Amino acid sequence: MMAEPGQRPVYIYAQWEIDLVRRELRSAGELVPLGGRAFEILAELVQAEGQLVTKNDLTERVWRGVFVEESALRVHIAAIRKALGPDRDMLSTTVGRGYRLLGAWRIRHMDAPLQSAATGLLPSTNIPSASFDLIGRTAAIAHLWRLLSAYRVVSLVGPGGIGKTALALEAARTPPTGLAADRLLVELASLSDPKLVCSVIAGVLGTKLEGEEISPESIARAIGPRPLLLILDNCEHVIDAVAQVAELVVSRCPGTFIVATSREALRIEGEHVYRVLPLGVPPEARLEPAGASAYSAVELFTSRAKALGSSFASDEENIGAIAAICRRLDGIPLAIEFAAARAVMLSPPRIAALLDDRFKFLTTGRRTALPRQQTLRATLDWSYDLLPDDEAWLLRQLGIFAGEFQLDAVIALAGEHIGDVTGQLARLVAKSLVVADIRRDSPHYRLLDTTRAYALEKLHAGGEYPDAARREAKYYCGFFANAEADSEVKPQAEWLTIYGRHIDNVRTSLDWAFSSGGDAQVGAALTAAAVPLWVQLSLLSECRERTELALARLDPTAANAPRLRMQLSAARGWSLMYGVGRAREAGPAWAATLQLAEQLGDRDYLLRALWGLCIDQFNNGEFRRALEFAHRFADAVADSGNPVDRMMADRLLATTLHYLGDQRQAYHHIGRTLSRLSDLAAKPQVIRFRFDLRASTHYFQARILWLLGLADQALSVVERNVEEGRTTPRTHILQRPRAGCLPDCLPGRRSRRGGAVLYDADRAHRTPPDPLVERMGTRLQGRADLAPGRRSDRIAAAAQGARARGRGALPAAFPASLRRARRVSRRGRRGVARARDRRRGARTMRGKGRRMVCRRALAHKGRIAAAPRRAPLDGRCRAGLRQGVRGGAEPGCIVLGAEDGDQRGTNEDE
Numbered sequence: 001m002m003a004e005p006g007q008r009p010v011y012i013y014a015q016w017e018i019d020l021v022r023r024e025l026r027s028a029g030e031l032v033p034l035g036g037r038a039f040e041i042l043a044e045l046v047q048a049e050g051q052l053v054t055k056n057d058l059t060e061r062v063w064r065g066v067f068v069e070e071s072a073l074r075v076h077i078a079a080i081r082k083a084l085g086p087d088r089d090m091l092s093t094t095v096g097r098g099y100r101l102l103g104a105w106r107i108r109h110m111d112a113p114l115q116s117a118a119t120g121l122l123p124s125t126n127i128p129s130a131s132f133d134l135i136g137r138t139a140a141i142a143h144l145w146r147l148l149s150a151y152r153v154v155s156l157v158g159p160g161g162i163g164k165t166a167l168a169l170e171a172a173r174t175p176p177t178g179l180a181a182d183r184l185l186v187e188l189a190s191l192s193d194p195k196l197v198c199s200v201i202a203g204v205l206g207t208k209l210e211g212e213e214i215s216p217e218s219i220a221r222a223i224g225p226r227p228l229l230l231i232l233d234n235c236e237h238v239i240d241a242v243a244q245v246a247e248l249v250v251s252r253c254p255g256t257f258i259v260a261t262s263r264e265a266l267r268i269e270g271e272h273v274y275r276v277l278p279l280g281v282p283p284e285a286r287l288e289p290a291g292a293s294a295y296s297a298v299e300l301f302t303s304r305a306k307a308l309g310s311s312f313a314s315d316e317e318n319i320g321a322i323a324a325i326c327r328r329l330d331g332i333p334l335a336i337e338f339a340a341a342r343a344v345m346l347s348p349p350r351i352a353a354l355l356d357d358r359f360k361f362l363t364t365g366r367r368t369a370l371p372r373q374q375t376l377r378a379t380l381d382w383s384y385d386l387l388p389d390d391e392a393w394l395l396r397q398l399g400i401f402a403g404e405f406q407l408d409a410v411i412a413l414a415g416e417h418i419g420d421v422t423g424q425l426a427r428l429v430a431k432s433l434v435v436a437d438i439r440r441d442s443p444h445y446r447l448l449d450t451t452r453a454y455a456l457e458k459l460h461a462g463g464e465y466p467d468a469a470r471r472e473a474k475y476y477c478g479f480f481a482n483a484e485a486d487s488e489v490k491p492q493a494e495w496l497t498i499y500g501r502h503i504d505n506v507r508t509s510l511d512w513a514f515s516s517g518g519d520a521q522v523g524a525a526l527t528a529a530a531v532p533l534w535v536q537l538s539l540l541s542e543c544r545e546r547t548e549l550a551l552a553r554l555d556p557t558a559a560n561a562p563r564l565r566m567q568l569s570a571a572r573g574w575s576l577m578y579g580v581g582r583a584r585e586a587g588p589a590w591a592a593t594l595q596l597a598e599q600l601g602d603r604d605y606l607l608r609a610l611w612g613l614c615i616d617q618f619n620n621g622e623f624r625r626a627l628e629f630a631h632r633f634a635d636a637v638a639d640s641g642n643p644v645d646r647m648m649a650d651r652l653l654a655t656t657l658h659y660l661g662d663q664r665q666a667y668h669h670i671g672r673t674l675s676r677l678s679d680l681a682a683k684p685q686v687i688r689f690r691f692d693l694r695a696s697t698h699y700f701q702a703r704i705l706w707l708l709g710l711a712d713q714a715l716s717v718v719e720r721n722v723e724e725g726r727t728t729p730r731t732h733i734l735q736r737p738r739a740g741c742l743p744d745c746l747p748g749r750r751s752r753r754g755g756a757v758l759y760d761a762d763r764a765h766r767t768p769p770d771p772l773v774e775r776m777g778t779r780l781q782g783r784a785d786l787a788p789g790r791r792s793d794r795i796a797a798a799a800q801g802a803r804a805r806g807r808g809a810l811p812a813a814f815p816a817s818l819r820r821a822r823r824v825s826r827r828g829r830r831g832v833a834r835a836r837d838r839r840r841g842a843r844t845m846r847g848k849g850r851r852m853v854c855r856r857a858l859a860h861k862g863r864i865a866a867a868p869r870r871a872p873l874d875g876r877c878r879a880g881l882r883q884g885v886r887g888g889a890e891p892g893c894i895v896l897g898a899e900d901g902d903q904r905g906t907n908e909d910e
Contacts (some may be wrong), residue, residue: 009109011046013106017029018041027085033225033254036255049105050101055070063150071613078698124182127876132307135333137170140167140479145175153258155262158263160379161376171886172185182227186201187234188238203217219249221247225253226253230258231261242262242266246266263431265430266430278297278331279295279297280295280297281327289314307343308340309344329355329450330448339374384454394410397434398445399456402507407422434446437757445895467507469518473512473519474522483533495536499536504716506530509526510523520550529544531547534546552569577619586612586619587616587620590609590616593608610632614656627656629652646676646691647676651673658670702717
């Protein structure tokens with residue numbers, strides 16, 4: 001039967017009535033108290049007309065968009081059965097599946113007015129009106145209401161100034177449609193005695209307890225079935241008393257929901273903890289002003305500053321400074337508002353510069369705010385003063401960590417004060433003073449930047465900083481002791497997950513160690529231990545600077561001084577070798593490493609030194625000397641059981657013979673290396689010899705194949721190497737061997753693509769990008785633009801790009817395309833052929849008694865002949881070409897700039 005207008009359906013069975021419109025359950029006409037969520041479950045069951053409703057269907061229909069544990073559903077099912085009393089068996093359970101409501105329910109259409117049968121006070125509220133718009137919390141408000149539909153108690157937890165109260169009040173001002181509950185705010189911040197909590201709540205409720213003691217029980221009786229949203233604000237200092245009241249009220253008052261704001265959870269049954277997150281802040285990568293302004297933290301700063309009368313322009317400089325301010329302040333709204341208040345007198349860049357002394361600088365809060373929210377220091381003082389002595393001590397010690405840290409580090413830091421460090425740390429996490437990341441097997445912790453600055457200030461004030469810094473430095477010496485060995489057995493991504501996140505702590509430890517009050521010997525040991533970290537992160541300049549400082553400050557009388565000097569010298573040699581413009585300075589560092597390794601009988605560092613000296617001779621053009629070191633390396637590993645050592649020997653011999661012009665012997669050794677690649681772990685070997693052995697082997701394979709005239713095979717190897725570099729996420733220094741074959745073999749369009757690959761790889765893994773890799777990428781793209789037939793403006797643009805990305809010497813193994821680009825831009829297209837012929841045409845030079853033949857003569861004849869504006873070839877040119885062809889085939893010739901093969905008739909390579 002269809003309902004007439006003005007009527008409402010009521011489900012009836014025996015004495016029971018379920019009124020869907022009034023949201024009431026009645027027995028014999030009397031209202032039976034039932035919570036709102038429990039009633040919605042009952043309504044779903046009665047409308048199913050006795051059919052089974054699965055647990056999943058119930059949670060999806062009743063808690064739309066919110067994940068709810070099955071235990072929450074069981075709580076409401078138990079409440080329905082309790083309300084049904086002797087007829088509780090009407091609610092039937094099918095184990096493991098769901099529920100059904102039994103009985104012959106029929107629908108009656110009622111004409112009675114929609115006035116509720118419940119008695120009590122009319123809906124009321126004491127929520128203050130908003131004085132400003134709440135920025136960046138729209139999604140959080142919607143989520144909070146979804147949580148309140150699933151849980152009776154929701155605690156908004158977070159550090160001071162994160163915006164817990166503002167979020168709770170704004171949610172109370174904007175209830176969902178149909179909510180007819182009282183909304184009352186209970187402010188607890190001013191209480192100093194926990195015994196007064198019940199009195200304050202009773203006063204807000206307007207309850208008069210004639211002669212009755214004010215207690216949680218009396219408050220629960222006074223509330224009864226009344227629909228009520230109760231906001232208990234600032235609970236942390238009276239947390240035990242609040243927890244007792246809240247737990248009793250929700251157990252006895254089915255219509256009451258509680259939102260508590262606190263720096264730690266209530267830890268009561270049925271509570272859901274919602275950790276309030278900071279506002280969104282822009283990443284460190286520079287964004288356009290419009291892009292940065294879209295982040296809520298920047299929007300808050302700008303809005304508050306302009307509301308106070310600031311008139312700064314929203315240009316790139318100011319918005320960039322505001323983004324930096326918001327990052328430094330961790331996106332915490334209260335701290336951002338303090339900073340915005342200074343914008344009336346100071347520009348955003350000036351504010352950003354003054355944040356190092358933020359506690360003296362950020363002191364201008366709203367006059368009407370609570371005293372603890374009028375300065376940044378007062379906000380943190382409030383939390384710190386509530387801590388017991390042992391937790392306050394630990395918080396101060398944690399200020400020594402500049403980045404993330406593990407529990408083991410905290411235990412080491414505690415030293416003789418060890419106590420219950422695990423429990424103390426857990427309580428600091430619970431009180432929102434430490435942030436925990438438990439997503440991985442090994443939990444990591446950190447302090448927000450503002451909290452760390454506060455803790456570090458307390459650490460210095462108490463004279464505890466030197467001891468804490470020493471313990472931290474010694475801990476990281478031990479932590480990184482196995483880092484190099486782990487790099488040989490763990491994939492790079494896994495290795496970086498374990499070690500890479502600690503680099504900021506290593507830096508602060510080294511800064512202390514080499515300061516006037518530090519311990520230089522501890523600093524030298526930590527520098528040596530942390531070398532793998534700089535290697536894996538490709539921080540070449542930092543590695544060089546740190547090792548040079550450690551070598552300068554190393555105590556020669558210390559027992560471990562020779563070994564530390566050997567390790568540090570090797571690290572310095574590596575960083576110089578791969579750095580920009582300093583490769584030729586690496587020789588003395590490697591020589592010192594070799595001498596110390598021989599004295600100490602350290603075979604591992606002996607091999608490193610021999611390898612380094614071999615590469616150093618390449619960089620200095622001493623190919624004969626390089627061959628001597630390659631043979632010494634091969635002799636040293638002849639009886640080695642490590643396949644990587646034997647592969648390295650063949651690879652060094654192949655490289656040396658390749659540069660000496662003996663391509664057939666080079667091909668033999670590179671083939672031996674390739675045959676053993678299957679023995680290599682499926683990861684780059686980057687710590688010991690500082691490069692990816694697999695990629696570099698393919699690199700030289702391509703070069704050798706090219707000079708043997710097997711161009712198609714060489715290009716195939718190059719393409720595969722580049723593609724692996726594109727698809728394998730690695731730090732940029734591992735891309736260099738892959739990119740190294742690009743200047744050798746890739747013509748025209750491929751060269752441009754190779755440059756793009758190199759740029760993308762470098763920028764994806766390095767901030768700021770590596771200047772050497774930048775120049776390599778520039779050169780590759782410039783080579784494509786220098787092809788005959790290109791417009792001169794493309795050539796000039798290539799040269800301009802090369803200059804814009806900086807200058808500096810490339811290793812000798814790389815061609816000088818940057819200089820070609822600059823020369824061409826000056827002389828123009830007409831002189832290209834003549835310049836190439838004269839500078840790089842076939843000519844024989846005498847140097848140190850050895851013939852040095854420019855093998856590029858094989859390519860230039862075809863290039864010049866194919867050029868649109870052919871330059872005449874005079875007799876000297878032709879003779880030089882013939883001499884170059886003959887000389888390049890002679891064993892023992894040193895091949896200079898052998899990056900161009902015989903490409904007669906092609907004009908794409910240059």
